Amino acid sequence: MPANQPNSRSDCPISFGLDLFGDKWTLLILRDLLLRGKSKFGEFLGSEERIASNILADRLARLESSGLITKAEDESDRRQSLYRATKKGTDLLPVLVELAYWGASHDPKTGAPKEFVKAYRLDRSGLLKRLKNEIKA
Amino acid sequence: MPANQPNSRSDCPISFGLDLFGDKWTLLILRDLLLRGKSKFGEFLGSEERIASNILADRLARLESSGLITKAEDESDRRQSLYRATKKGTDLLPVLVELAYWGASHDPKTGAPKEFVKAYRLDRSGLLKRLKNEIKA
DNA sequence: CCGGATCCGTTTCGATACTG
DNA sequence: CAGTATCGAAACGGATCCGG
Numbered sequence: 001m002p003a004n005q006p007n008s009r010s011d012c013p014i015s016f017g018l019d020l021f022g023d024k025w026t027l028l029i030l031r032d033l034l035l036r037g038k039s040k041f042g043e044f045l046g047s048e049e050r051i052a053s054n055i056l057a058d059r060l061a062r063l064e065s066s067g068l069i070t071k072a073e074d075e076s077d078r079r080q081s082l083y084r085a086t087k088k089g090t091d092l093l094p095v096l097v098e099l100a101y102w103g104a105s106h107d108p109k110t111g112a113p114k115e116f117v118k119a120y121r122l123d124r125s126g127l128l129k130r131l132k133n134e135i136k137a
Numbered sequence: 138m139p140a141n142q143p144n145s146r147s148d149c150p151i152s153f154g155l156d157l158f159g160d161k162w163t164l165l166i167l168r169d170l171l172l173r174g175k176s177k178f179g180e181f182l183g184s185e186e187r188i189a190s191n192i193l194a195d196r197l198a199r200l201e202s203s204g205l206i207t208k209a210e211d212e213s214d215r216r217q218s219l220y221r222a223t224k225k226g227t228d229l230l231p232v233l234v235e236l237a238y239w240g241a242s243h244d245p246k247t248g249a250p251k252e253f254v255k256a257y258r259l260d261r262s263g264l265l266k267r268l269k270n271e272i273k274a
Numbered sequence: 275c276c277g278g279a280t281c282c283g284t285t286t287c288g289a290t291a292c293t294g
Numbered sequence: 295c296a297g298t299a300t301c302g303a304a305a306c307g308g309a310t311c312c313g314g
Contacts, residue, residue, distance in 0.1 A: 013253060014168045014233060015186075016240035022161025031151045041277050049152075052307045057278050079276050079314070088243050095235040096151060102232055103153035106225050116150060178296055189288045194297055216295060 020066055025051055025059050027099075030085075033069065034093055034135060035100075039082050040074075068092070090135055094128060157203055162188055162196050164236075167222075170206065171230055171272060172237075176219045177211075205229070227272055231265060 021027060028049055032038040038047075044056055051059075060083060063069045068089035074080035085092075101120050119127050158164060165186055169175040175184075181193055188196075197220060200206045205226035211217035222229075238257050256264050 013241050013244075014172065014237040016244035017236075018164055018240075019161055021158075021236075022164065024156055024159025027155055027159060035151065042275095045277095050307095052309095053278065054280080055305095055307065077276095081277065091239055091242065095232060095239055098232040098235050099154075099158075100151040102228055103155075104150050105228065107150075107153035182295095189290085190297065191299085192288060195287095214295095218296070 017066075020062070020068075023059070025055055026063065027096075029056070029059055029063065030068075030089070030092060031096060033083065033085050034090065034096055035131070037134070039084060040080055041083075044083075063089075085135065090132065093131060093135070097124075097128060097131065154203075157199070157205075160196070162192055163200065164233075166193070166196055166200065167205075167226070167229060168233060170220065170222050171227060171233055172268070174271070176221060177217055178220075181220075200226075222272065227269065230268060230272070234261075234265060234268065 028047065028051065029044055032044055032047055038044055041056065041060075044060075045051065045053060060069070060071070064071055064083075067086060069083050069085055072082045072084070074082050097120070101117065104117050165184065165188065166181055169181055169184055175181055178193065178197075181197075182188065182190060197206070197208070201208055201220075204223060206220050206222055209219045209221065211219050234257070238254065241254050
C-alpha cells in the first residue's frame with residue numbers, strides 16, 4: 001500500500017474521547033438520553049441494566065464536565081434535575097445508530113427490531129434526521 | 138410523541154455487545170486491527186496507549202470467543218500468531234468511522250487529521266468502501 | 275419521595291516480573 | 295516474541311443514609 005495515499009486508514013484518527021466511552025455505563029446513559037428520551041435521574045436508574053445510583057451520579061458528572069450534557073432544574077418541580085444532551089452530545093447519534101445497527105444485524109436472538117434494520121437500509125440519513133428531530137422535541 | 142410511530146427511537150435497539158465495548162482497550166484493539174492494519178501481538182503492544190500484555194491477551198481472547206476476530210499461525214514464522222477480523226468484526230468499521238469523525242470534529246487540539254474530516258463530508262460511503270478494501274488487502 | 279453521597283466488601287485492572 | 299503469574303491499586307456496585 002502506498003504510504004501517501006490520501007484518505008487511507010492511516011489518516012483516520014481515533015483517540016479522542018476513548019477513555020470517555022471506555023465504559024459500559026456511559027454508552028448506556030447516552031442511549032437512554034438520545035434514543036429513549038430519558039432526562040431524569042430516576043429514569044436512568046430505572047433502566048433494565050440496573051445501574052447503581054452512585055455510578056450513575058459519577059457518570060453524569062463526567063459527561064457534564066466533558067460537555068456532552070447539561071444539567072438543569074425542572075421548572076415545575078425543584079427536586080428534579082433535567083439532563084439534556086448538548087450539540088456535542090447529540091452529534092454522537094450516528095455512532096449510536098451504527099452500533100445499534102451492528103448489534104441488530106448480528107444478535108442471534110433478534111427478530112423484534114426488524115423495523116429498525118429495514119429503515120436503516122432503506123434510508124440511513126433519513127432515519128438519522130428523524131431521530132435527531134425526536135431529540136429536540 | 139405517538140407511541141406507534143414507525144422507525145421512532147423506541148424501535149432503536151442497543152444492548153447487544155454493549156458489555157463487549159464497555160471497555161477502553163477493546164475499542165483500541167479494533168481500531169488497530171481495522172484502521173491501522175495491525176495483526177500481531179507485538180504490534181498491538183506497541184500502540185502509543187501502552188496496553189499491558191496480560192490485558193491484551195485477555196481482550197484478544199474475548200474478541201475471539203465473541204466471533205469478532207480469528208487467531209491463526211503465521212506460515213512463515215510459527216512463533217507468531219495472526220489476528221484478523223471476521224465479517225462480524227469488519228462490520229464494525231462504520232461504528233469506528235463515526236467515532237473517529239465525531240472525535241475529529243470535537244477535539245480541540247485537532248488540526249492534523251483534517252483530511253479525514255474532509256473525506257467524510259465529501260463522500261462518506263466512498264470512504265467506507267475504501268477503508269474496507271484496505272482491510273482485505 | 276428524589277437526587278445524590280458515603281461506606282465497604284468484592285471484582286477487575288494493570289504494571290512488572292517471569293516463562294517457554 | 296507470545297503469553298502467564300503475581301499482587302497492589304482502582305473501580306464497581308449494593309445497602310444505606312442524608313438534605314431538600
